[in-house]
Amino acid sequence: MNTQEKAWLLRQRRDRRNRARGGASKTLLQMAGGLVVLLITGFVLTVVGGIAAAAGVYGYYAKDLPDPGEIVTRQEKFETTKIYDRTGEVLLMEVIDPRHGDRTMLPLEQIPEDFRNATIALEDKTFYTNIGIDPVGITRAFLLNLQGKGVQGGSSITVQLVKNILIPEEERYQVSYARKIKEAILAMEISRLYSKGQILEWYLNTNYYGNWAIGVEAASQVYFGKHAQDLTLAECAMLAPIVQYPAMNPIDNPDEAKKRQGIALERLRDEGYITRTEAEAAFAEPMQIHSSMLKRYDLVAPHFAVYVRKQLEDRYGSEVLYQGGLKVYTTIDLEIQRIAEEEARAQVAKLKEQGEDVNNAAAVVMRARTGEILAMVGSLDYWNEEIDGNVNVAVAPRQPGSSFKPFSYVTAFHQGHTAADMVMDVHSCFDDYPNPPYCPENYDREYLGPRSFRSALAQSRNIPAVKVLDMVGVGNVIRTAHAMGINTLNQDLDYYGLSLTLGGGEVWLLDMVYAYSVFANGGTMMGQPTKLARTGYRQLDPVSILRVEDAKGEVREEYKQPEVRSVVLADGRELSPQEAYLLTHVLSDNNARAAVFGSNSALRLSRPAAAKTGTTTDYKDVWTVGYTPQIVTGVWVGNNDNTPMEGVSSSRGAAPIWHNVMERIYNEGHAQRILGEVIDNFPRPPGLTTVAVCAVSGLLPNQHCPNRVNALFIEGTEPTEYCNVHHVERVNRQTGKLATACTPPELVEERVYEIYPPEAANWVRQKGIPQPPTQRDEIYGCSPEGGEVVIVDPSLGGHVRDVVAIRGNARSGDFNFYRLEFGEGLNPSAWSQIGGDHYNQVDNDVLEFWDVRGLNDGLYTLQLTVVDHSQNFRRATSYVTVDNTPPEAYVGYPWPGRVYELEASDEWANLAADVRDNVQIDRVEFYLDDELVDFSVVEPYAVKWVLQMRDLRPPDRNMQPVMETRTVTNPDGT
Incomplete structure (x- = not known):
């Protein structure tokens, strides 16, 4: 017997003595006094009428209350909730109250003392000493209510038992003082009639612990696969808090359950039940969660049925769910559900026959313009424990691979970029200090050079996608994803980085389908208001329930028409129909993706459709999400245990399922049946225009662009500049150098060069793409004044160090001498002469040697002056950069x-x-x-x-690689 129980027995003996002295009237006055505390009117009542007034209040509320003795029989009365398909003809699930089937009543002595103590420490630490209510807690709650903070609780264990068993269902969730007074009266009466041990036994056997587990024995079996009497301290601390928030259990929310276990252990320590050492040891104890539910009942569309059951529990509470007799009409279409299940199972079976290590798939089908979930396949077999079949992958966090890229590109369109903009698909690294540089790779390990945004997205090029994300900002893309329907990605921005656009964050398949429905709807979101609206996140949710009727046939809720919301992005502006259409236009462009996927890939349907694949780098997840104007389907293929599927890409894994599901929905008449009017083409909004552009640069074509394409633009974003890639240079075909004004015309030819941004320099070199010469014609060198006075080398804008030979021409008809000078900057305020005056003419030869070793690094101007005998002079200038400091x-x-x-x-x-x-x-x-x-x-x-x-060599922990840095000097001295 523990200390608390001993204290309770002593109090019981004392109370019996007091009752013997004072009788029933004494007890009535004690309960009336407790009621006065509940109302926080004790002071007033004492002043105006004292105990008599309190007794009057008691009598007023007690006259119509049920007999406290009914607490034994009331537990047997209930009516089940039934969940149906959208027609109301097929039962998906009958929500059986486990208290009348799976529940096993345990006597108090078979419930571990640690579990009892944890429950009391968390729920009602004064349980053994109070009179059925907690006066201190009630007082605190009342004061909060007076401050305008809502009607608060203060419920003791006995009050909670009364509420769950004796209070009528229609009153149970009313927020009122009258209900709380009734609960308090019954709690005090039950506390008078029954022992604390009996009350605690009832309470621990009737609590709901999530996942259909009623009572501690059922909870122990569900979560740990053992009898309650065998629970450890750590397991007791994990289970006891679930009653407060059943969804926060170790199966559905293991991280939150672990946090709450820590809180329970802290409370046990604070109340003196355990020591700090015991608490720390229990928290560190590994939890063996028995995550597979027993196959208790036959289910149709089981993952969807369970998903709906949880939604009902969130909305109405567990008691209404299990005993309220609800009749629920859902959005599920069993014909489309059947198609999705068949195609998913067939494709995974095909892959396994080919020797691939893959065992699971998931799919969601949604009606875009209502947000209704028409099919949800959470796994191939709900009851298959080998594949963790009960886990609903449709609402589980997985990495989406490249199927996340559209959020980056639509953000770019929103910021004014176009589908014709050029982005370089070249080997690129991004600084990620203090981590190694981030160097993304394409799936084919190739670099294709200049790509339009259209072809880069359609062909799923990774490097361009990372560059687009870098352009528009990681934070902006995350906010776009949130606004469009993604509810995950809640870490700090630094957590994700540039890999985000390649699927570096975890999302739900259901959320991805809902977000893609925004594209299908031309930029608007349709569905039902979200229960917990968050700033910056979606304001609507997908729809799974069409109508709920109570046991009397009265409609509790009904989904008739979708709410429609615009999608507001990071800058406060709405996602426009034009931006959404442009994204759809790219994802539905079969020609643009044909170079990679082929012209007849699984992404091509017999009707207009937009689609995007996604494959994670390690082949653990493959996705395909796509849509027609009215139907959105998302597919995931993989293994729940994250075993890689070596070589299984989305094109082989998920895309065939997506293709077959979409085709069958339309070809077998289900779209017509569900939608009524079938819309074939994506409606094109006004405000779009088509312009001919250079196929490479995406700008207006100049006369040298070899290929032109007609590109779609949002009005106002059309290019106004001409192509900056294709340049013409005049070249001396004999020397291969840039022609000058003095190069003989017969040696000059015009050559077209492709000039790409500096980031492409390595790729240009590796591909051998001809680039313009950097040196001017020396043989025929001349200056603007006839070529007699010119500095040829170092070239204009060149770099010099050490001792430099200055070459050029110094000639004139009445030549006297020339001199060379230099000054700091582009417009020197002072000049210094290089060497002396020279009285010999120079024709394309060395003019002087310039020693720059003593000069500061920086820009300098060279000046050559030729003077004739009449003191007339001509000058030529050039500028160079002195660079004596090695890198x-x-x-x-x-x-x-x-x-x-x-x-x-x-x-x-x-x-x-x-x-x-x-x-x-x-x-x-x-x-x-x-x-x-x-x-x-x-x-x-x-x-x-x-x-x-x-x-390669075997790892040697003692090996110290030798790395050093060397400075390489070019032949030109740089």
């Missing part, structure tokens, strides 16, 4: 002194350098054992080291 460089990645164990599938390692220079970097070369690996001219400087067998 600082160190290997940024791999980090020195570390051993790296690469995955078997890794084909290369990224090498990165952190290089700084006060002027300019020409290139950074990477060497392995004195052998050049590659070089980069693009910051951040990184290259790929293609791994060969000779480069």
Whole structure:
């Protein structure tokens, strides 16, 4: 017997003595006094009428109350809730109250003392000493009510028992003082009539602990697969808090359940039941959650039925759900559900026959213009424990791969970018300090160079998608996803980074389908108001329930027409119909994706449809989400235990399911039956225009653009500039250098060059794309004044160091002498002469040697002056940059002194350098054992080291890689 129970027995003996002295009238006065505390009117009542007034209040409320003795029989009265399909003809689930089937009543002595103590510490720490109510808690609640903070509780264990058993259902959830007074009277009466042990036994056997578990024995079996008497302290602390929030249980919400276990252990410690050491040991104890529910009842569309059951419980509470006799008409269409189940099972079976390690799939079908869920396949087999079949993957967090990319691109369209904009698909690295540089790769490990936003998205190129995300901002894309329907991605922005657009955050399949419905609806969201609206998140929810009737046949709720909401993005502006249509136009462009997926891929339907695939880097998740104007379907394929499906891409795994489900919905007449009028084409909003652009740059074509395309634009975003990629240069075909005004015309030819942004320099070099010469014609060098006075080398804007040979022409008809001078900056205020005056003419030869070693780094102007005998002169100028300071460089990645164990599938390692220079970097070369690996001219400087067998060795923890930095001097002195 514990201390609390001993104290209770002593009080019972004392109370019996008091009752013997004072009789029943004494007891009545004690209960009336307790009622006075409940009302916080004790002071007033004492002043105006004292105990008699309190007794009067008691009598007023007690006259119509049920007999407290009915607490034994009331537990047997209930009516089940039935959940049907949308027709009301097929029963999906009968929600049986487990108290009348699975519940096992336990005597108090078979309930672990730790469980009893945890319950009392959490729910009613004065249980053994109070009179059925907690006066202190009631007083506190009343004061909060007076402050305008709503009608608060203060319920004791006995009051909760009364509420759940004796208070009529229609009153149970009313917020009123009258109900609370009735509960208090009954609680005090029951506390007088029955022992604390009996009350606690009833309470622990009738509480709801989530997942159909009523009572501690059922809860113990559901969550731990053992009898309650075998529960450990840690397990007791995990179960006891569930009664407060049944959804926060270790199956459905393990993280929150763990937090609440910690709170329970703290309360047990604070109340003196356990020591700090025992609490810490219990919290550290691994939990073996028995996560597979027993197959208690036959279910149709089981994951959907359970999903609806949880929604009903959230809206009406567990007591109404289990005993209220509700009749629920859901949105599920069993014909479409059947199609989704058949296609998912058939495709996974096909993959397994091909030897692929895949065992599960999920699918959601939704009516876009109402938000109604028409089908939900949470797994291939709800009852298959080997695949964790009871887990509903449709509402479980999974990484979406590239199916997340549309949120990045539609954010870009919202910011004024266009589907014709050029983005470079080249090897790129992004600084991610203090982590290694982030270097995304395409699925095919190839780099295609210039891509339009349209082709980059349609062909699912990863590197362009990361660059688009970098342009528009990670935070903006997350806010777009939230506003369109994604309820996850709730970590800080730094948590996600640029991998977000490749599916680096976890989302629900149901949320993805709902978000894509915004595209299908032309930028608007349709559904029912969300229960917990959050700023910046979606304001509507998908719909799973059409109508709820109570046991009397009265309608409790009914979904007749969808709410319609605009989607407000991060800048406070609404997602426009034009932006949504442009995104749809890209995702439905079969020609744009054909180069990668083929012209007859699974993404192509027999009617207009937009679709996007997604495959995670490790092949753990493959997705396809797509839509017609009225139907949205999302498919996931994978393994619940995260086992990789080596080589199974979305095109092989999820896309065939999506294709077949969509085709069958239309071809078998289900779309006509559900929708009535079938809309074939996506409605095109006004405010769009088509313009011919350069196929490469996306700008207005100049005369040198080889290919032109007609591109769709939102009005106001059409290009106004001409192509900046295709340039013409005049070249001396004999020397290959830029022609000058003095180059003979017969040697000059015009050549068209493709000039790409600096970020593409490495790709341009590797592809061997011709670039314009950087040097001007020296043989026929001349100046604007006839070529007799000109500085040829160093070239205009060049870089110099050490001692520089200055070459050029210094000639005239009445030549006397020439001199060379330099000054700091573009417009020097003072000049310094280089060498002396020279009295010999120079024709394309060395004019002077300039020693710059003592000069500060920076920009300088060179001036050549030729003077004739009449003191007439002509001048030529040029400017150069003096760069005497070598760059600082160190290997940024791999980090020195570390051993790296690469995955078997890794084909290369990224090498990165952190290089700084006060002027300019020409290139950074990477060497392995004195052998050049590659070089980069693009910051951040990184290259790929293609791994060969000779480069690999077993890991040696004592091995210290040698890494050093060398400065390379070019032949020109830079």
